[in-house]
Amino acid sequence: MAHQEPSSLSDSTWNVVDKIRQSPPVDLSKPYDTSTLSGKSILITGAASGFGAAFARHWASHGANIFIGDLNDTAGEQLIAELRSSSPSQHHAYFHCDVTSWNDQVSLFKSAIAASPTQGIDCVVAGAGIVDVANSFDTPKSLDSNNEPVQPKLKVVEVNLKGVMYTTHLSLFYLPRNSTPESEKRDRHILLVSSVAGIMPLPSQTEYSASKHAVMGLFRSLRSTSYMNHGVRLNVINPYFVETPLLTPGGRVLLAGAPKGKVEDVVDAATRLVADEGIVGRALLIGPKMKVEEDDWMPSLDSPGGEEEGKRSRAVWEIYGHDYEKVETFVWRYLTMLNVLKSVYGWKKTAMEWWGIFRGGSSSQQ
Template identity: 30%
Template sequence: MDTERLSGKKALITGGAQGMGAAIAKHWAAQGAAVCVADINEEGIAKVAQEIRDAGGQATHFKLDVTDEDQAIAAVAHVVKEFGEINLLLNNAGVNKPTIFPDTPKENYDFIMNVNAWGSFNVMKQVSKQMIAQGARKDYPYKIINVGSILSREAFLDVIPYSMAKHAVLGLIKGGA
């Protein structure tokens, strides 16, 4: 593995307390990036950040509810305070509560749409503002990665709200490009 590939890069990773987010945080740190592991699960992000530091990487963590604008602004400010800038975003936070379509409670629908669609938009918006304020970079263009799903192109009866939310994320990806 090229341990210098991301040397000098500063990343914010949402949904970083477990699963794919935690794995990517560790991988990017092993490649030289300084990473901020963000998630609503404070115990999980503290653990992942410590594991990165124990392995010789540079990491911090930030408790983040991606649906809260003020918290997203604060997360970006935290990355800039800790690392001096932000030039990578992995917008990975997401939730699902599978239920058969006619039985889906409004609360489930709202929660899934709010975290997946609005949360992705919210964090990308705040990170984009910071990247614009930092100015253009020729040596390393800024990168924003929004995690979608095969369900942004497919739909199944028990995950319709999730599929709708991931369709919205696909729109965000296309619009932001």
């Protein structure tokens, strides 16, 4: 049979996008409606500081109920006290949680659901993450004079991947079980927090880069099933280097004088994904704001004074915008090749077996 490719990527036979109900590319030039945040119950891991704390403050200001889990009890309790003071009519709570502990995370979800005014969670942000300041993975050490290697500490992977996978798994369990009468109409959303290190290597932080690449693998796998099977939207943000507690002293030295991302731009991108209930399966990268000529990847750093003619200023970019169309074509072709190879191998194996029988011998040795 002659090799045939899909006549068009829009052909329903091959269009994975239609089947998984992925939303169109995000139009970052359009405003979004924050009123959808009002009344939502949002659970955020790792929210005692950094991006999580910024998300909590911003979303609470728009009427959301915020529940956070973290190991930093002092900072976590202080943040919740602040939110309760600024929005006393809403429900906010802090819960001690080690995201690498399954039991801690189960307790976190149950406690947040019990504290929610709707007895359910609408959105979960898997935001807990750490870095290896000592960069121990790249610098193997010997245990003693016998020159035995020291087992590496993989705490970064434990928190950044195992913890995120626990959070995501529990979200897929509890979000569809929102207990309110109108539960079928409620928006359900998981927001993963990766990093620019999830799409490009960060040589000085190998373990961190590996964990964030894995988060992107989690996103790219689940975005094809979470909404289709569970009615749960899944999106991800990838911040560039930003002034948060996660930026190591070495990172600050490396980036001295170089442009960095801004927390407010990360908050804006995350808020768009949480508030716009039509965005499904999309990834946003947030970096330093630049002026970019239309259809030309030659940026200039943003500066005061408004946008120059023919240029637009932006800090947020969509990544993997069209990869399903490209990937499905590649996979179709690759599977076609594998099937052809399998057929050829199967024919060859059968022929060898028959030849062995004809000669009165065995075909087990090939």
